[in-house]
Amino acid sequence: MSKYCHENSPVYIQGTDIPKNKLGLEDSELLHEIEAHLLEEAYRVFIDELQTDTVFNEAYFKSLHHRTFKTLYDWAGEYRTVNMSKSGSRFCQAAYLETESKRIFTELAQDGYLKHSVNWPMERVAEKLAYYACELIALHPFYGLNGRITRLFFDLIAVYNGYEFIDYTESATTNGTGGNPYIEASIDCVQFADCAKMQAIMLRGLKHPSSTTNQHND
Numbered sequence: 001m002s003k004y005c006h007e008n009s010p011v012y013i014q015g016t017d018i019p020k021n022k023l024g025l026e027d028s029e030l031l032h033e034i035e036a037h038l039l040e041e042a043y044r045v046f047i048d049e050l051q052t053d054t055v056f057n058e059a060y061f062k063s064l065h066h067r068t069f070k071t072l073y074d075w076a077g078e079y080r081t082v083n084m085s086k087s088g089s090r091f092c093q094a095a096y097l098e099t100e101s102k103r104i105f106t107e108l109a110q111d112g113y114l115k116h117s118v119n120w121p122m123e124r125v126a127e128k129l130a131y132y133a134c135e136l137i138a139l140h141p142f143y144g145l146n147g148r149i150t151r152l153f154f155d156l157i158a159v160y161n162g163y164e165f166i167d168y169t170e171s172a173t174t175n176g177t178g179g180n181p182y183i184e185a186s187i188d189c190v191q192f193a194d195c196a197k198m199q200a201i202m203l204r205g206l207k208h209p210s211s212t213t214n215q216h217n218d
Contacts, residue, residue, distance in 0.1 A: 009082045011075050011143045019144055021072050034072060039148055042068040043165075046156055056113040056157055058105040064156075065142055065149045079141045089190040091140035104135045118161040122206055125161070129154055129206075130199035134189035147186075158206065166205040 011019050018028050025031055046064065054060070066077025079098065084091050092100050108114070114132075117125045136150045155165040168182050185197035 009080075009084075009143065011073070019073060019075075022074065023072065031072075035069070035145065035148075038068055038072065039152070042152065043155070046152070047159060050156060050160055054156075054160065056115070056153065056160075057109065058101055061105070061136075061149075061153055064152055065145065068149065068152075069145060073144075075143050078143075080143045084140060084143075087187070089187055091190065092138060097139065097141055100139055101141060104132065104139065107135075108132055114157050115160060117157075123203060126199050126203035126206055127195075129157070129166070129202045130195045133202070134186075134193070134195045134198050137186050137189045138193070140190075162208065164207045164209055166202065167207055168201060168205055 013020055013026060016026070018026055018031065021031065023034075025034075042064070045067075062077045062079075069076035079101070081094050083094050111128060114125075114128055117128065120128075133150060133154055136153070137147070140146050142149065151166070151168075158164070158166050181197065181201060185201055188194040188197050
């Protein structure tokens with residue numbers, strides 16, 4: 001697995017890519033297990049809390065990260081202040097992160113936070129989900145756990161509109177390259193601002209109730 005590159009990040013144990021944590025753990029596998037448990041619990045909590053007046057704005061997005069991981073990380077819910085990259089993909093520079101985040105969520109507000117996409121053709125829903133997913137993937141606003149919170153965010157939007165959690169597993173069976181289709185789509189988002197692969201994944205993954213639930217881990 002490729003590691004993140006970061007410039008003088010204050011959140012990692014020196015000389016490692018293991019984030020400092022409230023439990024003092026230096027075992028990355030154990031940390032991943034705890035993160036996965038916290039995420040599973042977050043899915044239950046936030047699904048139960050969905051209401052007709054839920055607003056999928058920037059504050060809500062930050063709250064998902066904060067409330068999910070606050071027991072483990074001091075930086076939960078906080079936007080990063082350092083530049084980060086991974087596998088040659090450089091995410092939004094920290095100096096522009098707040099401005100770009102405001103732009104993305106302003107656009108999302110203009111689209112009604114996709115709260116009425118239940119009335120749209122599925123192709124349009126997939127197009128919009130892919131666009132905003134790509135924008136947040138390229139933004140990569142948090143020090144870590146961006147992918148999982150971004151997927152939680154769009155899963156909640158999908159459930160709000162009467163869909164199941166977005167199913168990312170089926171995309172793996174349609175890719176003959178042996179790579180991870182979601183990661184390949186994410187790279188296209190960051191390096192080329194190309195949402196085509198992500199849109200195809202979203203379209204395949206949008207399912208109405210009675211379908212199989214998706215996997216949440218990175």
